[in-house]
Amino acid sequence: MIEATTGQIWTIILSMAAGTFLIRFAFLGFVGDRPLPNWLLRLLRYTPVAVLPAVVAPMLLGQGENAFDPLRLGCAAATIAVGILTRNVLWAILIGLGLFFGFGALIG
Known part of the structure; x- marks a missing residue:
C-alpha cells in the first residue's frame, strides 16, 4: 500500500476543489x-429523469448478498406505482x- 504525506493529501484535496469549482463556474x-x-x-x-434512475439502480439492485432484495424491489414498485398514479415526485x-x-424496521 502506498502511503501519502500530509502535503500530498492536501494537494489532492485542493486540486479537486479547484477542479470542481471550475467545472461549475464554466456553466x-x-x-x-x-x-x-x-x-x-x-x-x-430531461436531466432529472436521466439522472434519477442512474442514482437509484445501484442501490436497488445491490451487490452480493443484497442483490435483488425483496424489500427494496417491493418498495421500488410501490414508489413507481404512487408516482404514476399521483404524478407527484415528492409523494412517490x-x-x-x-x-x-x-x-x-419491522423485518429487522
Missing part, C-alpha cells in the same frame, strides 16, 4: 447571465422512503 459564471437557446432548455428538462419519494424504513 454558471460564463452562461449564467445569458438566455439559453430553446433547444438547450428543452434538453435540460416520501411513500417509498416510508415503506422502506417502516418495513425495514
Whole structure:
C-alpha cells in the first residue's frame, strides 16, 4: 500500500476543489447571465429523469448478498406505482422512503 504525506493529501484535496469549482463556474459564471437557446432548455428538462434512475439502480439492485432484495424491489414498485398514479415526485419519494424504513424496521 502506498502511503501519502500530509502535503500530498492536501494537494489532492485542493486540486479537486479547484477542479470542481471550475467545472461549475464554466456553466454558471460564463452562461449564467445569458438566455439559453430553446433547444438547450428543452434538453435540460430531461436531466432529472436521466439522472434519477442512474442514482437509484445501484442501490436497488445491490451487490452480493443484497442483490435483488425483496424489500427494496417491493418498495421500488410501490414508489413507481404512487408516482404514476399521483404524478407527484415528492409523494412517490416520501411513500417509498416510508415503506422502506417502516418495513425495514419491522423485518429487522
